Amino acid sequence: MVTINLTLNNFSELHALLDVFGCFGNDYEYTTRGIFRRKIPPVCSICNTPMVHNGYNPHTKDGLGEINIGRYKCSNCGSTHEEDYSFWEDMKTLLFDTFNDFFQLLRYHNVSYDGISDLMDFIYPRSRSTIFRAFYKEMEQETIPYSENIHMVHYDEQHPKEGRCQKYRLTLLDAKAQRTIADELFKDKSPETIKEFLKKNLDASEPVFIVTDFDKRYPDILKEIFRDKLVHQYCLMHLNKLIVNDFPKNTTIEQELLKYRLLSIFYNRENEIKFLQKLQSEELNVINNKEKHQEWICFVLK
Structure with a gap:
């Protein structure tokens, strides 16, 4: 089993470290400086000379963590090599796949993308558009059984x-x-x-x-x-009409943006939402002047 060198700072994290590195053999170590590497450096793939330890490369994921992967250097030809860190990428993939399963479950219970984003603020922040793209990608990969009898x-x-x-x-x-x-x-x-x-x-x-x-x-x-x-x-037409009828005929951009966010529940309106978000920032400059605001609204909604 991999050798884990504990300190007072990481002693309480022993079980988590074993989960991460438990699959590696006795020739690996996790040092007191938090570096994952081989105890005895490998031989150089170019000149077949034994290499030496040469520091580490940090691999970071914002809001998730950081891991230091050991480097090796050949004392003969000067070439360098970094320890394999595919397990770190696999861990991140596993975590985000779990998030995707969570998104699908919430969508099954009719939670909106904005609602899921608000929930994720307590776990690992994800924007509405990121959640939508992840959910859409998962749905594209799903094999839906087709029954001709329906x-x-x-x-x-x-x-x-x-x-x-x-x-x-x-x-x-x-x-x-x-x-x-x-x-x-x-x-x-x-x-x-x-x-x-x-x-x-x-x-x-x-x-x-x-x-x-x-x-x-x-x-x-x-x-x-x-x-x-x-x-x-x-009927989707009736669902859309319910939303549209809740808004006045002459809306502000802010109201129009809210309307399209609601319409996006039934059909992807992301492009319209992005366009209206840009207009909303422009509207703030004229909204205090009723006459100018009305002229501006007529111009942008032509």
Whole structure:
């Protein structure tokens, strides 16, 4: 086992040092100066002469730590060699891979990128954009099982009138084939009517992916019919409209920036956000003058 030379400063870190260097053999040491190297320097790869210890090279990762890797020098030809430090790179990779797993878990529970960044301030600071890139890279490498049996369907309702009578038009659209599955008029749109319409036109024994608007009745109705065969998704257009409608028609750049940060939850708006962040710094110079601010807003939003 590697020889670890302890001091009063690192005595309490023995278990951590063993975890780091425990895989190395008896010919390695961790000195009292914190240098990782071989006890007996290797021979020179150029002239085959035994080398001597020649200080160290520090390898640092901000906020994570530093390790000193021993150097060797040939007394014959003067060439130098640094001890292998791939284990340090492997440790960093392992740590950041663990962070990536953490990001995926939080995103699974609908935590925003900004929220994850705030949490990471307590562990190891990571910016929102860094987290997004790490998450996106991991998702690109994931192998997602594809099932041709899943039926992707859009369900919608319209409220036409027949004379003075209110009617309800229920529609099912096939997302892949882009064709109408069913389109019928009813006198009411009660839960029972919707259930009968769905049962009549969809096979409840097959997996189905259904997109709907925000009617509060849909989750219970769909779950009752399709049970564990169901994936229910709210329409992204309606999700985006909810956000947009929460902002005034004539917004400041600050409000527009907040709007796009919220819209970025459903679709990557990083480029728009960067652009608005630049405009926000310009807006600060004119925002106190109402007339100039209005002229400036009209100019930049043309």
